[in-house]
Each structure stands twice: as C-alpha cells, then as structure tokens.
Amino acid sequence: MGQSVRFIHAADLHLDAPFKGVDATDERVRHTLIEATYRALDEVVNACIERQVDFLVIAGDAYNSRDKSVRAQFAFQRAMQRLAEADIPVYLVWGNHDPADGWSAGISLPESVHIFSARQVERVVFEREGVTCAIYGRSFRKAAETENLASAFVRDPADRLAIGVLHANVGGRLDYDDYAPCSADDLKTARMDYWALGHIHKPEQLFSGAVTAAYAGCTQGLDPTQTGPRGCWEVTLDESGARATFVTTAAVVWDARVVDVSDATGVEDVHALLADAYGAVSRDAGGFPAIVRFDLVGRTEVHGELMRPGVLRDITDELRADAMGDEPWVWIDRVRDRTRPAIDLAVLRSSEEFAGDLVRMADGLIEDPDAAVALVAEIMVPLLEKAGSDLISPDPQSVIDLARDLALDRLLAEEDR
Amino acid sequence: MRLRRIEAVRFGRLTDVSLGDMGDGLTIVEGPNEAGKSTFTALVRHVLYGFPTAREKERQYHSQAGKRHGRLVFQEGGSRWVVERTEGPHGGPLEVRSLDGVARPALRDELCAGVSPLAFKVVFGFGLDEMAHIESLRGSNDDIIARLYAASAGLTVSPHDVRIELGKEAEELFTTRGKTKRANVLLGDVRETRLALRALEGEAASFVADHARLADLDESLAQARARRDDRRAAHTEVARASERLAERIGRIDMLEQELVGSRVEQKAVAEAREKSMPDERALAVMAEIEVLVDEASAHTQGRTDLRDAEAGLAQAVRRFEDAVARTGRSAEEMLSIDASAEAQRAVDAARDDLQRLDHELETRRRDVERAEMAAAEASKLAAAACRNGGIESAGEPRESLAERYGALEALESGRPAVGRVGAFDAPALVLLGSGVVAVAAGLSLHEYVAVAIGFVLTVAGVFFVLRQRSSVGRVQDAPAAALETLGLTIPPTGMELARIRRLLDACRTALAGEDDARKAVAEAVREADLTRSTLEARKTIWDRWLESNGLQPGSAPADASQVLGFVREALTLRAAVDDARESVERLRSRLDGYARRLAGVLALFTEVAAEPDEDDVPLLVGRARQVIAETRQKSAAHEEAERLLAELDGRVAIAEQKASHASEEATAILQKWGIADGESLEAIAERQRLELEEAERAHDVLADERSRLDERLAERTHEARGGELRLELAGLTQRLQESAEEYAVLRVAARLVEVTQARYERERQPDVVRRAQEVFRQITGDRYVGLTVPIAGGSVEVFDARSEAKTSEELSRGTAEQMYLALRLGLIGQLDDVGRGLPVLMDDVLVNFDPERRRGSAEAIAELADHRQVVLFTCHPEIAELFASVRPDVTRITLDRC
Structure with missing residues (x-):
C-alpha cells in the first residue's frame, strides 16, 4: 500500500498579537484587528476539517507572548477541541514567542494535541489505516533559543515518511531574531521528507525536491509591513515527495x-x-x-x-x-x-546665499551620522525624558532630511505678508 | 533706475506740485518749514506701497482737492517710467507706464523687491520720527534688520520669522510642562494604557491562583454544603418532633373535649328516640295506605276517564245509527249483507269483467267496420283490374278470367320463340359483314373501289337485317276464338301476349284480394258475436250474485261496492259502541273497588261507610295522606335518633382510640429525645436552628465567592480588553511616534534656520556692522570706535575708545540718532540688490547733530550716494551748504513754502 499523508502546516499564529504600528481609531477596524488572529486560527481549523486532512502541524509561536493571555489559551483550547472532535491530531512545537517556560493558565489541551519536548528532539508516529508517518519536533525551552536545534534532528532509517517541525531562523535572516539558527544544509542533512518551519512571517518554500522545507508564514499579517497573502500550507506527502498548496487564512x-x-x-x-x-x-x-x-x-x-x-x-x-x-x-x-x-537642491548647494548655507549644513549632518544623532537627541531630550526611547526613536537622517525640506519650504515660500 | 521727479497731484496740502529733477547721486531739497518736505517723503512711500486706509494709524494726507493722487517718474538709461497711484480700494490702483504710455506693471515689484512698507519707512524714507525704530523693532516680527538680511540673502521671508513659526508649531506638539499639547496628551494616554495593561496582566497572572482558589472553594463549598445539609436535617428532625409533640398534645386535648360533648349528646338522642316511636297499626297498613294514596291520582284520572268513556259511548251510538241510515235499510237488513273482503273482491271482479267485456265488444265492433271497409276497397280494386283486363266486373269476373287465361295460353302455345339470334337473316348478316370487311380493307389498302363496294354491301346488309327484325315474334297461326275471347283482331306479338298476361295476372290478384277481404269481414262479425254473448252471460252471473247477497239485482258493481262500504262502516261503528260500553263498565267497577278498599283501611283510624260515595273519595284520600305523613314523621325521627346514637357511639369509640394513640406517640417522642416535656424539645429545636443559620451563612459566603470568581474566570476566557488595550497602545504609540517625528522635524528645522542664520549673520553681518561702525566712528570723530548688533535682537551697543559700552538709551539724543543713521548707512550699503532702484529719502535727520558730527554725517551720506540715490530734505540752509561743500556736484532743489 502506498504511503501518503495530507496535512496542514501552520505557524506563527501569534494569538492576541497587539498589531504594533497601526493607529486604528475606527471601531470596526479595531474589532477586526482584535479578532483577526482568532479568526485566522478558526480558518486553519476550518481548513483542516473541510479538507479532511490527516493532521495539523504548528511550527511555533501559536501565542504571541510567553505570558499567553487567558483568552488566547481558551481560544486555542477550543480550536484544538474542534480538531479532536474531527479526529484530527495536532503536532505542535513552541517558538520564541511562546517558549515552554512561558506562563500557562493550566488550561489543558485535548489528548490529540502532541506538544514536542523542549529538552530533545522527539519522534512520534502518526498511524492510520496502514499509513505511518514519523513526525520529529523540538520546542523552544526559552525565548532566546540560540542553539542550533536542527542539527539534532536525525531520521530513523525505518521511517517511510518523515516530517521535521521546527521554529528556526534558517540562513540567518537579518530582519528576524536569530533564534535556533541553522543552515539549509542542516535541514538537508537530517533527511526529513518535509520541514515544517516557523519563525519567518512570510510564507515561502526554501527548497524542494527530495527534501522540501517551507515557512508557513504567519496566519495573519501582524503589522503594516507584513503585506501580501498570509495563511498556511496544505501538504500532500508521499514517497515521491511533498506538494504544497497555499491556503489563505488572514482576516x-x-x-x-x-x-x-x-x-x-x-x-x-x-x-x-x-x-x-x-x-x-x-x-x-x-x-x-x-x-x-x-x-x-x-x-x-x-x-x-x-x-x-x-x-x-x-x-x-x-x-x-x-x-x-x-x-x-x-x-x-x-x-x-x-x-x-x-527646489533644485544642487543649485542651492552651490549658492552662497542663506538657503545654500542651510542645505550645506543639513548635508553635513546627513553625512555625519554621529552629529545627526547628537543633534536629534539634543532636540528630543525633553520628549525622550518623558516618553523613553522604546516609544520614540526617530531616524535622525530622515528627520534632518525632512527638516531641511521644511525649512527651505518656509524660507523660500512666496511672500504673503 | 533713478527717481527723477515726485509729483503730488493731490496729496495733503500739495496739489499739482512737482519736485525734481533729482540727481543720480545726492540731491538736497532745501525748503522752509511747511514747504512739504515730509509730505513728499510720505508720497513716495504711498505711491509705491499704497495710500493708507482710515484704519491704519498713520497720517493720511487727505487732499481737499479730491482723491489722493501721486506720481513718481523714474529714469532707466534713456527711458523714463511713471509710477502713478490714485486713491482707491486696497491702497488705490497703480499704473506703471512709460511716458509714451507703454505699460510696465512689474516695475513696481522690481523696485521694491525685498523691502516691505515698514522697511521702506524705517530705512529708505525716514525722518527723525523713524530714527529709533531701527532699534526698537529688533527682535520683533518687524525686525527690519533681520528682514533686510533675509532679503539680501535671497529669501522671501525672514529666517527669524521662520524660526519663530517653526518653534511655535513645535510647541503646539509638545512642551516640557504641557498637558494639553498633542504629544503630551498622547504620553499621558500611553501611560494610562500601560497601567491598564499591567493591571490586566496582573489579573492574568492571578488566573492560576484564582483557578486553584476556585478548586479550593469547590471543596470548601462541598463541605459547607454537607454541613449545612446535616444541620438542616437535624433541625428539621427536631422541629418536626417538636411539631409532632405539640400536635399530639393538642390532639389529646381536643379529643377529650370531643368525648365529653359526644356523651352528653348520646343521652339527649336516646331520649328523643323513645319519644318518636310510631303507631304499630299504622305501620302495619302503612304499605297499603301508601299504595292507595299513590293510586289516588289514578282514581281521579279514572273518574275523568269514566266521564269521557260515557260521552264516547253516546257518540258511537249516534254514529252507528247514522251509518245504518245511510245504507237505506234497517239495521237487521244491513247486518244481513255480507260485507266481507271476499264479497268486496267479488264485486271488484264483476266490475272488472264487465268493464273488460264492454271494451272488448266495442273493439270487435270496430274490427267489423274496418274489415267491411277493406272489403269494399278490394272490390273496387278488383273491378279496376277486371276493367284493365277487359273483364266486366258486374258479371262473373272469375269465370271470364278463366276463359281469358285459356285463350291466352292458346295463343301463347302457337307463337314462335322470341328474342333469339337465330331469328336474324343469315345472308343479310353475311352481306353486312362482307361490306364492313371490304370497307376496312379498302381503307387500309387505299383501294377506294373496294371501299365503295364495301359500303354498298354494308348498306344492303343493314336493310335486310332491319327488315327481318321488324317481323320477329308475331303469332303465325293464332285461333280466332282465342283472339275473340281476348278481344283481338290480329294475332298478337309476344310482347302483346306478355302484356295481356300481366293484366290478367293483376286481375286475378285483385279478385283474390277481394275474396280475402270478404273472409275477414265474416271473421270479424263472428268474433263480435262471440264477445257479445260472453258479456251477456257475465251480467247474468252478476245479477245472481247480487241477489244472493241481499243486494238489488241489476245494480252496477260500483253501487254494490258503495253499499258494502256503508255496511262495513256501520259494522265498525257498532264494534266501537260495544267497546265504549265495555270500557264504561270497567272504569266504574274499578272506581267502586278503590273506594271500598280505601274505606276498609281508613276504618282502622276513623269512622267511614263501607260503601262510600264516590264524591267522598277525595276526603278519604286526604285522610289517608295525613295518616301516612304522621306515621312517616315519627318513623324518620326515630330512625334519625337511632342513627345519631350509633354515630355517637362510633365517634366516642374512635376518639377514645385516637386519644390513646396520641398519648402513646407523645410519650414515644419524649422518650426518644430523653426529655420530660415539650419545652425542652423546643429549646433543642431553637439551638439547632441557630446552628443551621450559621452553616447556611458560611455556605452562602463561600458560594458567593465562588460565583464571583467563576464569573471572573469565565469573563477572562472571552474578554478582548487585553487586545483592545494593546491595540490602543499600538495606536497611541504610532501617533506618538508620528508626533515625535513631526516635533523633531520642526525643532531641527528651526535649529537649522537658527544655526544658518547665526552663521550667515556671523559671516555676513560683520560687513554691515563694520560699515556702520566706520560710519559711526566717522560721524563721531572717533569718539566711538565700536558698535555691536546682537543677532537675536536687542539693544545696539556702542563702545568708546576705552571700550566702554553704552546702549542707545545711555547716549544723548544726537549721538543716538547718529548711531541709527550709521546703522542705516551700513545696512543700506550692504543690501546690494535689495530695493536697488529705491532712493534713500532723509527728512532733516541731521538737525540734532553738532556741526562736527553733522559734517561727518554729511560725508558718510555722500559716500552712500556714490552707489545709491539719496535725497535729503532740509529746511536748514547751512546743512544744504554743508552738503554742497562736501559734495560740490550735489543736485540742489529749492522748495517754496506751500
């Protein structure tokens, strides 16, 4: 009998995420954003049930923070319960946002949810109607997991099908925290048929062929920079390889x-x-x-x-x-x-007049980042003292750029007095 | 560009007054007071910048001659340009043109570029009144020096103004101590939101503890509930025991009272029973009396019935007699008639038979008539047929017919066969055939001779054939007798014979029909006769029957039937009379029997006749009813007393039993709780009630706490407040960052302007100050060697040779005016292209100078006039002379007093 499994690969649900960087003053928008990560979770569960997949894999960061909100935990429990009732098991690892040592309200999940250990790579076997699939995974023990977790994944030669579940920064992406760092070679060496990865919020397939590795991306874009489709992969895995179809879940x-x-x-x-x-x-x-x-x-x-x-x-x-x-x-x-x-800045720059002086002064600050930082910091001292640098961190170069343009606008404006 | 003429068309006291031509450099306009020097200075400004409106705090220079109107004539190279303004809205319309009328509207802006009206007034066209303004406006929005710096720096607005504006805008966003500024408000909101989030996170952290507390509460609540239930059960048991005891004691008391009452009642009822014993005799006949009383109404009805029966009898008798009378016979005769149903059937049968026979006889009669008519018709037909056949019908036509048939047959036996082919002439036919063949052959062979011969042969053949044909069938040898019999003269042809036969056949047939019709008439007559004899026989039988039944012979069946009906009615009425009579007798006998029975029974109680009169019966019935009522009343009272007595006995027995049982139960309760009386049991119940209340309170406290905690935990499973707060914080942070960036941009922009301005002034202004300083030193004859103009505004300071600084306020008026003049000269000297075409107009600014400094000033002004046009107005001839001595080529213009 041919070995084939079909499953949903999701990651980075970030339940109850705060949506930084957005100023939603409209009540409808606020409500939609507050509910968005929960709706995305519902969509993942709906996809599992409607597509009658064999199981669901969650590759970390189901919750947005280690101090998971009670609502998020209950919502997750309800979702897992729906899947349990549909006889769909769930294989889950914790990520840097929801490490194993994070707070828990003690809300128990159904037995059909398997949470991989944070101490070592764990192997569990999915078995149904003669089809077996080994699933390997390891959770983050703490948020700042700097160990190369992928290197500890080793496939059992007896496995007909094997899936690796990991939350990791593959290839050291600079715009993401370098947690569980590993390389593509590390993944290939482990010889899994499919790597279900989490951490990177944009969905992408790193490589495919004998070994396929994919980031599911987040199920819901979490800030204004996370544009484009967001969702999860529906993966069909058999002895010839993996084929993945993207399923949109963002609300x-x-x-x-x-x-x-x-x-x-x-x-x-x-x-x-x-x-x-x-x-x-x-x-x-x-x-x-x-x-x-x-x-x-x-x-x-x-x-x-x-x-x-x-x-x-x-x-x-x-x-x-x-x-x-x-x-x-x-x-x-x-x-x-x-x-x-x-205004033609080049012309002004060569001018000996007032505006030329101003442009040259701004140029000097832009070319000297330290001076720019010092100037903006000095200017911002009263505000920073009250707000703190975590709230306010203007880009000095950009500020000087804008300030130069503003000053020129005002100085060179048509006389209207 | 140089100003050549100033023309006051209508301005102040000047009307159509012209001043000019001014020179390229220095021009001295000398005139006495009220010659219009200040007016000309003002006119230049107002023509360039517009006439002031009434709202402006400035001298208006209205003209009594009409609307203010002025004109300036500038010269550029060989061209002269007129700038002319007339009073009107917005300062009055301005016209700029050449003397030839060519318009040059941009000229005014070229002239005034970078020089505001105030700057003109303070720097370019000033008198003693404006001397100090160059310092007093420093640092204000009307900082003339700053504005002129800006203009000279190629800017349209003052950097100083821009910096102030940017600073204000930044302060609209944030101030250190502000609370209502946008960023300040956002900071406050961020703080509050963070506090709320922290509180919420604290609540979340307490979730586990709350969860554990909930489990503890569940356990404590279960214990409290068990304890409460125990207390409640114990209290309920004691309370119930107390209630039962009290109830038992009360019941015993009640039963004892009931027993006393019942026994008194027993005695009274026994006495009443003895008194109500009924009469034995009455009881013995009670049933009979009751029957008689019950029959009383039937007796009354019987009397009515008797009367009705007697009346019915009389009526039946009358009706019987009437019925007998209707029969017309005596009663005996009538009764001898058999009116039975059989007799009636016989009458009916006779009636039917007679009617049927009468009808049949009529039918036979009509049959005879029809047969006779048919026979007459047949005779007519036979006569006609005989005539056609030549037979006389009056004789013996049948014999004549036979004769004719014999003759006919005789003729027919003698004629040849008729209608056969062989009867034709064979040669004729051969001749005809040959002719046809010859014609045909001749035509086909075109042998016209043969055709002609064939035609002749054919004609001949046809002739012979036709001739032969006309003689066929004729009897050859006919007997004469036969011909005579048939009335023929010549032998007939076959066809004629056939016709004669047909006529004879028709005659024979008609005669046969006549015979048949006559036979039918005879048959009909016979049938009619038979019917008639049958009818007569039936009537005879009927008459005999009538006679045998006592009825009149010859009567019609209907009459007999009517008589029988009367008889039957009389018989019926006679039976009714018998029945009525019998009924009367029966009723009378029953009434008499009832009266006797009633009298017999009542004889036991009262005196009454053995055969009472019928009319006494109602009285006797009343008496019987009275006996019944009396007897029943006593019997009922007796029975009631008996029943009450039995009931009382039962009640007493039950009460005694209940009292005994209650007493036993009360004793058992007291024994169970080990106490001697009910009071102690109540005390136990009260103590246990208090314990129950305490247990309930403890339970309720725990239940309330659990409910609140459970509700709180349930809310947390769905609450979105955390999400809302985080989203709120995100929004606030975003807005704060935007405000902060805006603030930073404004502040940095202001700083850039400030630093640039400082550098500009530091690097450029020394030329101005240096020049002013040189001028001031020149004017004061080295009395003062230094002069400073702070960048950010403020008082100008001068230094003497000992570096002792003095502000303008510390200087004498003349020295201060000299300093202001020096500043203007230094500033204008550095303005280059700013207001390049504008002349500098000075209105007697040297009057307060001593002669030495006046000369220095004149020299400085003359130097300025080397590269900018200067017009100096003075009413002092010595000043005019001074300038003439300083600059011999000076242009001098003299004004007369207006």
Whole structure:
C-alpha cells in the first residue's frame, strides 16, 4: 500500500498579537484587528476539517507572548477541541514567542494535541489505516533559543515518511531574531521528507525536491509591513515527495503603497491620487478588509502645503471616511509625506546665499551620522525624558532630511505678508 | 533706475506740485518749514506701497482737492517710467507706464523687491520720527534688520520669522510642562494604557491562583454544603418532633373535649328516640295506605276517564245509527249483507269483467267496420283490374278470367320463340359483314373501289337485317276464338301476349284480394258475436250474485261496492259502541273497588261507610295522606335518633382510640429525645436552628465567592480588553511616534534656520556692522570706535575708545540718532540688490547733530550716494551748504513754502 499523508502546516499564529504600528481609531477596524488572529486560527481549523486532512502541524509561536493571555489559551483550547472532535491530531512545537517556560493558565489541551519536548528532539508516529508517518519536533525551552536545534534532528532509517517541525531562523535572516539558527544544509542533512518551519512571517518554500522545507508564514499579517497573502500550507506527502498548496487564512490584508504626486499642483490632486490608490488596494484585497499605508513621494509644488500642520491629516481623514464606506472596507492607516519641495537642491548647494548655507549644513549632518544623532537627541531630550526611547526613536537622517525640506519650504515660500 | 521727479497731484496740502529733477547721486531739497518736505517723503512711500486706509494709524494726507493722487517718474538709461497711484480700494490702483504710455506693471515689484512698507519707512524714507525704530523693532516680527538680511540673502521671508513659526508649531506638539499639547496628551494616554495593561496582566497572572482558589472553594463549598445539609436535617428532625409533640398534645386535648360533648349528646338522642316511636297499626297498613294514596291520582284520572268513556259511548251510538241510515235499510237488513273482503273482491271482479267485456265488444265492433271497409276497397280494386283486363266486373269476373287465361295460353302455345339470334337473316348478316370487311380493307389498302363496294354491301346488309327484325315474334297461326275471347283482331306479338298476361295476372290478384277481404269481414262479425254473448252471460252471473247477497239485482258493481262500504262502516261503528260500553263498565267497577278498599283501611283510624260515595273519595284520600305523613314523621325521627346514637357511639369509640394513640406517640417522642416535656424539645429545636443559620451563612459566603470568581474566570476566557488595550497602545504609540517625528522635524528645522542664520549673520553681518561702525566712528570723530548688533535682537551697543559700552538709551539724543543713521548707512550699503532702484529719502535727520558730527554725517551720506540715490530734505540752509561743500556736484532743489 502506498504511503501518503495530507496535512496542514501552520505557524506563527501569534494569538492576541497587539498589531504594533497601526493607529486604528475606527471601531470596526479595531474589532477586526482584535479578532483577526482568532479568526485566522478558526480558518486553519476550518481548513483542516473541510479538507479532511490527516493532521495539523504548528511550527511555533501559536501565542504571541510567553505570558499567553487567558483568552488566547481558551481560544486555542477550543480550536484544538474542534480538531479532536474531527479526529484530527495536532503536532505542535513552541517558538520564541511562546517558549515552554512561558506562563500557562493550566488550561489543558485535548489528548490529540502532541506538544514536542523542549529538552530533545522527539519522534512520534502518526498511524492510520496502514499509513505511518514519523513526525520529529523540538520546542523552544526559552525565548532566546540560540542553539542550533536542527542539527539534532536525525531520521530513523525505518521511517517511510518523515516530517521535521521546527521554529528556526534558517540562513540567518537579518530582519528576524536569530533564534535556533541553522543552515539549509542542516535541514538537508537530517533527511526529513518535509520541514515544517516557523519563525519567518512570510510564507515561502526554501527548497524542494527530495527534501522540501517551507515557512508557513504567519496566519495573519501582524503589522503594516507584513503585506501580501498570509495563511498556511496544505501538504500532500508521499514517497515521491511533498506538494504544497497555499491556503489563505488572514482576516485582514495589509498593504503599503507609494504614491507619486510629482505632478500634483494642489491638495485636490493629492486627494485624487490617493483615492485612486485606495481603490486599487480595495481591488487587490480579494474581498477582504484591508489596512494600507501610503507614502507620498516626488518633488512637488504641494510639498510646502502638505507640510502645513493639519493639511495632510485633513486629507487622510476625508479619504478614510470614503474608504471605510466601501465594503469590504479599506482603512488608511497612515499617509506619510515623503515628498520633496520643488527646489533644485544642487543649485542651492552651490549658492552662497542663506538657503545654500542651510542645505550645506543639513548635508553635513546627513553625512555625519554621529552629529545627526547628537543633534536629534539634543532636540528630543525633553520628549525622550518623558516618553523613553522604546516609544520614540526617530531616524535622525530622515528627520534632518525632512527638516531641511521644511525649512527651505518656509524660507523660500512666496511672500504673503 | 533713478527717481527723477515726485509729483503730488493731490496729496495733503500739495496739489499739482512737482519736485525734481533729482540727481543720480545726492540731491538736497532745501525748503522752509511747511514747504512739504515730509509730505513728499510720505508720497513716495504711498505711491509705491499704497495710500493708507482710515484704519491704519498713520497720517493720511487727505487732499481737499479730491482723491489722493501721486506720481513718481523714474529714469532707466534713456527711458523714463511713471509710477502713478490714485486713491482707491486696497491702497488705490497703480499704473506703471512709460511716458509714451507703454505699460510696465512689474516695475513696481522690481523696485521694491525685498523691502516691505515698514522697511521702506524705517530705512529708505525716514525722518527723525523713524530714527529709533531701527532699534526698537529688533527682535520683533518687524525686525527690519533681520528682514533686510533675509532679503539680501535671497529669501522671501525672514529666517527669524521662520524660526519663530517653526518653534511655535513645535510647541503646539509638545512642551516640557504641557498637558494639553498633542504629544503630551498622547504620553499621558500611553501611560494610562500601560497601567491598564499591567493591571490586566496582573489579573492574568492571578488566573492560576484564582483557578486553584476556585478548586479550593469547590471543596470548601462541598463541605459547607454537607454541613449545612446535616444541620438542616437535624433541625428539621427536631422541629418536626417538636411539631409532632405539640400536635399530639393538642390532639389529646381536643379529643377529650370531643368525648365529653359526644356523651352528653348520646343521652339527649336516646331520649328523643323513645319519644318518636310510631303507631304499630299504622305501620302495619302503612304499605297499603301508601299504595292507595299513590293510586289516588289514578282514581281521579279514572273518574275523568269514566266521564269521557260515557260521552264516547253516546257518540258511537249516534254514529252507528247514522251509518245504518245511510245504507237505506234497517239495521237487521244491513247486518244481513255480507260485507266481507271476499264479497268486496267479488264485486271488484264483476266490475272488472264487465268493464273488460264492454271494451272488448266495442273493439270487435270496430274490427267489423274496418274489415267491411277493406272489403269494399278490394272490390273496387278488383273491378279496376277486371276493367284493365277487359273483364266486366258486374258479371262473373272469375269465370271470364278463366276463359281469358285459356285463350291466352292458346295463343301463347302457337307463337314462335322470341328474342333469339337465330331469328336474324343469315345472308343479310353475311352481306353486312362482307361490306364492313371490304370497307376496312379498302381503307387500309387505299383501294377506294373496294371501299365503295364495301359500303354498298354494308348498306344492303343493314336493310335486310332491319327488315327481318321488324317481323320477329308475331303469332303465325293464332285461333280466332282465342283472339275473340281476348278481344283481338290480329294475332298478337309476344310482347302483346306478355302484356295481356300481366293484366290478367293483376286481375286475378285483385279478385283474390277481394275474396280475402270478404273472409275477414265474416271473421270479424263472428268474433263480435262471440264477445257479445260472453258479456251477456257475465251480467247474468252478476245479477245472481247480487241477489244472493241481499243486494238489488241489476245494480252496477260500483253501487254494490258503495253499499258494502256503508255496511262495513256501520259494522265498525257498532264494534266501537260495544267497546265504549265495555270500557264504561270497567272504569266504574274499578272506581267502586278503590273506594271500598280505601274505606276498609281508613276504618282502622276513623269512622267511614263501607260503601262510600264516590264524591267522598277525595276526603278519604286526604285522610289517608295525613295518616301516612304522621306515621312517616315519627318513623324518620326515630330512625334519625337511632342513627345519631350509633354515630355517637362510633365517634366516642374512635376518639377514645385516637386519644390513646396520641398519648402513646407523645410519650414515644419524649422518650426518644430523653426529655420530660415539650419545652425542652423546643429549646433543642431553637439551638439547632441557630446552628443551621450559621452553616447556611458560611455556605452562602463561600458560594458567593465562588460565583464571583467563576464569573471572573469565565469573563477572562472571552474578554478582548487585553487586545483592545494593546491595540490602543499600538495606536497611541504610532501617533506618538508620528508626533515625535513631526516635533523633531520642526525643532531641527528651526535649529537649522537658527544655526544658518547665526552663521550667515556671523559671516555676513560683520560687513554691515563694520560699515556702520566706520560710519559711526566717522560721524563721531572717533569718539566711538565700536558698535555691536546682537543677532537675536536687542539693544545696539556702542563702545568708546576705552571700550566702554553704552546702549542707545545711555547716549544723548544726537549721538543716538547718529548711531541709527550709521546703522542705516551700513545696512543700506550692504543690501546690494535689495530695493536697488529705491532712493534713500532723509527728512532733516541731521538737525540734532553738532556741526562736527553733522559734517561727518554729511560725508558718510555722500559716500552712500556714490552707489545709491539719496535725497535729503532740509529746511536748514547751512546743512544744504554743508552738503554742497562736501559734495560740490550735489543736485540742489529749492522748495517754496506751500
């Protein structure tokens, strides 16, 4: 009899995640975001049940924090209970966000949920109707797990099918914490048929063939930078290899767009360009609510107007009202002005006049990061003393860049007095 | 660009007054007081910048001649340009044109670029009143020096203003001690949200403890519940025992009282029973009397029935007699008639037979008539047929017919065969055939001779054939007798013979029909006769029957049937009379019997006749009812007394038994609780009630705590407050970061402007100050050697040779004015292209200078006039002379007093 299993590979559910970096003042948006990770969990469970898979694999970070919220634990328990009732076992490892030494409310999970040990690589066997599949996994004992956990995975030669479950940074990605660091070779050496990986929030297949390794990505984008589809893999594994199909589970889509307003001659033009942009976001969201950030770029006559207090905020508020009237809605999280004044800096730089002095001074600060940091830090001392650097950490180079443009806008504005 | 003329069309006291032409460099306008020097200075400013409105705190220079109107004439190379303004809205419309009328609207802006109206007033067109303004406006929004710096630096706004503006905007975002600024508010919100989150996390941390506490509470609650249930059971038992004891004691008391009452009642009832004993005789006949009383109504009805029966009898008799009378016979005769059903059937049968025979006889009569009519018709037909056949019907047609048949047969036996082919002439046929063949052959062979011969032969053949045909069938040898019999003169042809036969056959047939019709008439007559004789016989039988039954012979069956009906009715009425009579007798006998029985029974109680009169019966019945009532009353009272007595006996026995049982139960309760009386048991019940209340309180306290805890834990399983707070914090953080970045950008922008301005002023301003310092030193004759102008505004300081600093306030008026003049000269000297075409107009600014410093000043002004046009107004001839001595090529213009 041919050996074949079909399972869902999910990771990084981050239940009860706070959605950093978003300013959701609309009640619908807030509600959707608060519920989003739970809805994504429900979608994973629905996918398991509707597709009648053999089992579910969760490769770490089911919870967002080691101090898992009670609600998150109960929600997870309910989800696991649904799967148990559908006779779908679950194989789970803890990740850096929900390590084994994290807090637990003592809410017991069904027996059909197997949590891999944090002390060593553990092997369990899934068996049903003559099909057997060995599943190897190891949980994070603590959040900052710096050991190469993958190197301890060794396939039993007797295994007909073998799956490795691990939360790890494969290849040392710089934009992610380097926990459980390992290389692609480490994974290949272990000779698993399929590596169900977690930690990287963007879904991707690292490699495929005799050995397939894939990050499921997070089931729900967690901040404005996590754009694109989010979900889990439905994997069919047999002796010829693994084939994976992506299943979308996100309840809300994140998007980020750059809008070039170089040709704008007034705020009305900016408004129209942004309206076009959010229309495109809505179309691309595939029927889901979307949260989008816009960056306005380009050298434009309206730079000075946009820099005026309240102007951009008024445009944003008006667009928000329009976009939230659509169904599904689009929440414009932020419209950031990254335009440049319609001034030829090169000309100014060579000028001996006041503006030239100012541009050269700003250039000096931009070229000297230490000086820039020192200037911004000095400027920000009163605010930092009250807020703390964890809350406020402006980019000095960007600040000086913007400040130079703002000053030039004001200094070179048409005399209206 | 140089100002050549100033023309006051209407301005203040000046009307159509022109001043000019001014020179390229220094021009001295000399005139007495009220010559209009200050007015011309103001006119230049107002033509360039607009006439002031009434709301502006400035001298208006209204003209009595009409709307204010001024004109300036500038010269550039060989061209002269007129800048002309008339009073009107927004300072009045401005017109710029050449003397030839060519417009040049941009000229005004070129002239005034970088120089605000105030800057013009303070720096370019000033008098003694404006001298100090160059210092007093320092650091304010109208910092003339700063503005002119900015203008000279290629900027449209003052860096100072920009810096101030940026600083204000930054302060709108955040201040160190602020609470309402955006970032301050956000910081406060962040703090509060973090505190709320921390509290929530604390709650989450207590979840396990709460969970454990819930388990402990479950256990404690179970114990408390058990203890409460025990206390409740014990209390219930004691309470019930106490209640039972009290109930038993009460019951014993009640039963004893009941027994006393029952016994008294027993005695009274026994006495009543003796008194109510009924009469023995009445009891013995009671049943009979009751029957008689019950029959009383039947007796009354019987009397009514008797009367009705007697009336019915009389009526039956009358009806019988009437019925007899209707028969027309005596009663005896009537009764002798057999009116039975059999007799009636005989009458009915006779009636039916007679009716049927009458009808049949009528039918036979009509049959005879029809047969006779048919016979007459047949005779007519036979006569007609005979005539056709030549037979006289009056004689013996049948014999004549036979003769004719004989003649016919005789003729027929003598004629040849008719209608055969052989009867044709064979040669004729051969001739005809040959002719046809010859014609055919001739035609086919085109032998027309043969055709002609064939035609002749054919014609001949046809002729012979036809001739032969006309003689066929004719009797050859017919007998004459036969012909005579048939009335023929010549022998007939076959066809004629056939016709004669058909006629004879028709005659024979008609005669046969006539015979048949006559036979039918005879038959019908015979049938009618038979029917008639049958009817007569039936009538004879009927008459005999009537006679034998006492009825009149010859009566119709209907009459007989009516008589029988009357007889039957009379018989029925006679039976009714008999029945009525019998009923009367029976009723009378029954009434008499009842009266006798009643009298017999009542004789025991009262005097009554043995055969009472019928009319006394109701009285006797009343008496009988009275006896019954009296007897029943006594019997009922007696029985009630007996029943009550038995009941009382039973009640007494039961009460005695209950009292004994209750006493035993009370004793058992007291023995069970080991006490001698009920009071102690109540005390035990009260003590246990208190213990129960305590146990319940303890249980309720635990239950409440558990309920609250359970509710709290349940809320946590679904509460989204943590998520909301984290999302709120994320939003606040985002907003704070944006505000912080905005704040940083504003502050850094302000700092960039500030530092740039400082550098600019540090590197550029020394030229201004140095020049002002040189001028001031020149004016004061080295009395003062230094001069400083702080960058950020504030008082200007001067230093003497001993480096002793003095502010303007510490200087004499003249020295201070000299310092202000020096500042202007130094500043204007560095402005380069700013207001390049504008002249510097000074209105008697040297009047407060001593002669030595006046000369120094004049020299400095003359130096300025080397590269910028200067017009100096003075009413002092010595000053005009001074300038003439300092600069001999000075242009001098003299004004007369207006």
